Amino acid sequence: MFLEQSDIEAILLTVKLAGLVTVILLVAGTPIAWWLSRSRSRLKGVIGAVVALPLVLPPSVLGFYLLLAMGPNGPLGYLTGKLGLGALPFTFWGLVLASVFYSLPFMVQPLQNAFEAIGERPMEVAATLGASTLDAFFTVALPLARPGFITASILTFAHTVGEFGVVLMIGGNIPGSTRVASVQIYDHVEALEYGEAHRMAAVMLIFSFLVLLWLYARRPDAMKTGQR
Amino acid sequence: MKLSMNVNKSFGAFSLSTDFTVSGDCVGIFGASGSGKSTLVSMLAGFLKPDSGSIHLDGECLYSSEKRINVKPELRRISMVFQQHNLFPHLSVMENLLYGFKRCRKEHRTIDFDTLTDVLKLQGLLGRGVANLSGGEKQRVALGRAILANPRLLLMDEPLSALDDSLRFQIIPYLKSVSEQFAIPYIFISHSLIEMRMMTDTVLAFENGRMIEQSSSEQLARNRMGKSPAGYINLLHLGVPAESAGHFVYPWGRASLHISAGSDRAEPMAELSSKEIILFKQHPEAISARNLLKCTVRSLFSSGRKIGIELDCAGNPLVAEVVEEAVKELGVFPGVTVYAAMKASAFRIL
Numbered sequence: 001m002f003l004e005q006s007d008i009e010a011i012l013l014t015v016k017l018a019g020l021v022t023v024i025l026l027v028a029g030t031p032i033a034w035w036l037s038r039s040r041s042r043l044k045g046v047i048g049a050v051v052a053l054p055l056v057l058p059p060s061v062l063g064f065y066l067l068l069a070m071g072p073n074g075p076l077g078y079l080t081g082k083l084g085l086g087a088l089p090f091t092f093w094g095l096v097l098a099s100v101f102y103s104l105p106f107m108v109q110p111l112q113n114a115f116e117a118i119g120e121r122p123m124e125v126a127a128t129l130g131a132s133t134l135d136a137f138f139t140v141a142l143p144l145a146r147p148g149f150i151t152a153s154i155l156t157f158a159h160t161v162g163e164f165g166v167v168l169m170i171g172g173n174i175p176g177s178t179r180v181a182s183v184q185i186y187d188h189v190e191a192l193e194y195g196e197a198h199r200m201a202a203v204m205l206i207f208s209f210l211v212l213l214w215l216y217a218r219r220p221d222a223m224k225t226g227q228r
Numbered sequence: 229m230k231l232s233m234n235v236n237k238s239f240g241a242f243s244l245s246t247d248f249t250v251s252g253d254c255v256g257i258f259g260a261s262g263s264g265k266s267t268l269v270s271m272l273a274g275f276l277k278p279d280s281g282s283i284h285l286d287g288e289c290l291y292s293s294e295k296r297i298n299v300k301p302e303l304r305r306i307s308m309v310f311q312q313h314n315l316f317p318h319l320s321v322m323e324n325l326l327y328g329f330k331r332c333r334k335e336h337r338t339i340d341f342d343t344l345t346d347v348l349k350l351q352g353l354l355g356r357g358v359a360n361l362s363g364g365e366k367q368r369v370a371l372g373r374a375i376l377a378n379p380r381l382l383l384m385d386e387p388l389s390a391l392d393d394s395l396r397f398q399i400i401p402y403l404k405s406v407s408e409q410f411a412i413p414y415i416f417i418s419h420s421l422i423e424m425r426m427m428t429d430t431v432l433a434f435e436n437g438r439m440i441e442q443s444s445s446e447q448l449a450r451n452r453m454g455k456s457p458a459g460y461i462n463l464l465h466l467g468v469p470a471e472s473a474g475h476f477v478y479p480w481g482r483a484s485l486h487i488s489a490g491s492d493r494a495e496p497m498a499e500l501s502s503k504e505i506i507l508f509k510q511h512p513e514a515i516s517a518r519n520l521l522k523c524t525v526r527s528l529f530s531s532g533r534k535i536g537i538e539l540d541c542a543g544n545p546l547v548a549e550v551v552e553e554a555v556k557e558l559g560v561f562p563g564v565t566v567y568a569a570m571k572a573s574a575f576r577i578l
Contacts, residue, residue, distance in 0.1 A: 024275075074433075120275075122314065125301045125308070125310070126299060127274070127275075127301035128273060128308040129307065129377045130331035130332055135331070139327075144317040146318075
């Protein structure tokens with residue numbers, strides 16, 4: 001076979017992780033992006049900077065702080081302990097949570113740009129036609145921002161697929177639970193299994209290239225603006 | 229419709245402060261760019277919150293800083309037609325038209341979809357997307373969409389300024405007939421005096437965030453004649469022309485006018501500046517101008533340094549302007565007969 005069973009398992013786990021993170025961020029990132037695109041609050045700069053932090057922070061720094069937060073003495077760890085959910089570090093759900101934070105700007109920023117590009121006027125028009133803010137959001141803003149949603153979802157999915165540092169810090173290397181494709185490649189290299197590493201790396205390379213090719217083919221500046 | 233606005237709003241160096249009450253179904257808000265028209269309309273529609281004051285429409289309080297009332301835009305039942313059509317590009321013509329209709333409470337639905345689309349000649353467009361409609365078609369769809377929301381007031385914020393002249397004058401009859409036919413009062417916002425006179429009865433004129441005049445659109449045009457470089461613009465409703473010796477002869481009431489340009493419209497209109505009319509006390513012996521009409525002076529009015537002379541030309545009204553000395557020299561007063569000369573090239577066909 002081209003790929004070993006453990007490789008396929010790692011790829012499936014990666015797809016599951018990236019899919020879940022994308023769905024969670026679509027739900028959680030949309031209101032943040034909307035708020036950032038419309039708010040005139042003084043907090044806008046602070047929130048925008050917090051959202052963008054994963055873009056500049058070394059993954060190990062983010063992973064370290066998330067590990068502390070999820071640990072038994074951290075606020076998240078305390079909360080999950082109280083809720084009877086157990087500890088999150090080195091579990092799949094810990095990995096999901098960490099990936100949500102790590103991929104947050106890849107969802108929020110294209111959406112924010114898409115919402116800003118729509119402007120106020122379509123929402124005002126909808127209001128004069130009797131639509132409430134929520135109604136206008138779902139019937140006007142969301143359809144008009146659709147290209148931004150596609151771009152944001154693809155970038156988030158692809159970025160989650162490619163993450164390594166945070167995964168290693170939070171998830172470790174547990175087969176079937178936290179060993180994703182990037183960690184599997186690392187394992188192959190560590191074990192001097194260069195053939196296996198090559199094959200996995202080729203799959204990742206082709207996947208990433210195809211995603212970007214598709215994005216750029218849709219519109220050359222889609223990566224920058226997240227608009228139609 | 230009765231609207232009372234007593235509002236104040238400041239942004240940086242600009243401030244708007246106004247207090248007026250206006251009644252009527254065809255009201256205009258007139259002013260140059262930066263006069264505060266759009267700010268006023270945004271506050272009336274509910275997009276912009278005044279710093280202080282109150283807004284009442286037909287007795288209902290839409291905003292009051294004192295009583296802390298600020299009715300949401302979607303609950304005001306004020307539809308709007310904008311300068312740009314602002315159609316929703318992801319919806320078809322039909323879906324755009326029905327957007328407001330579906331959200332209108334059943335007891336307010338008095339406008340029949342088929343009748344409206346018939347009046348606006350939209351029947352053939354219903355299944356189409358909005359992207360490839362012409363500018364005039366888009367504005368008609370936007371108008372239909374606003375009317376179908378069954379508003380109690382329609383705001384038209386410079387709806388013609390994005391259109392070229394020929395389209396502009398094609399759309400005006402739609403704007404008028406739709407709101408009249410469906411009994412929807414409107415406020416028409418524009419910086420064009422011609423549009424004001426064609427669309428409105430009462431006009432509020434704004435300058436630098438203050439209302440400076442409230443009068444009829446005709447009176448506003450007369451008051452501005454003296455300081456406007458274009459003078460007073462006469463709007464002439466003409467008949468179908470016949471070509472004759474290199475120009476066109478248009479029926480104009482009981483008279484006829486020789487005009488350089490032709491028109492293929494069924495009911496052509498022309499504009500003629502009051503500055504382009506030369507008055508003679510007696511019939512001149514010979515004259516190069518192709519139009520010489522015998523008129524009776526109806527009235528005189530002053531505007532700045534100019535005197536406007538309202539004439540009756542074979543039953544048609546016409547306003548000419550002269551300086552005060554000319555009035556004395558001509559001996560003009562109501563009832564006097566004068567001759568008005570106009571070049572064929574002085575008219576502009578609309």
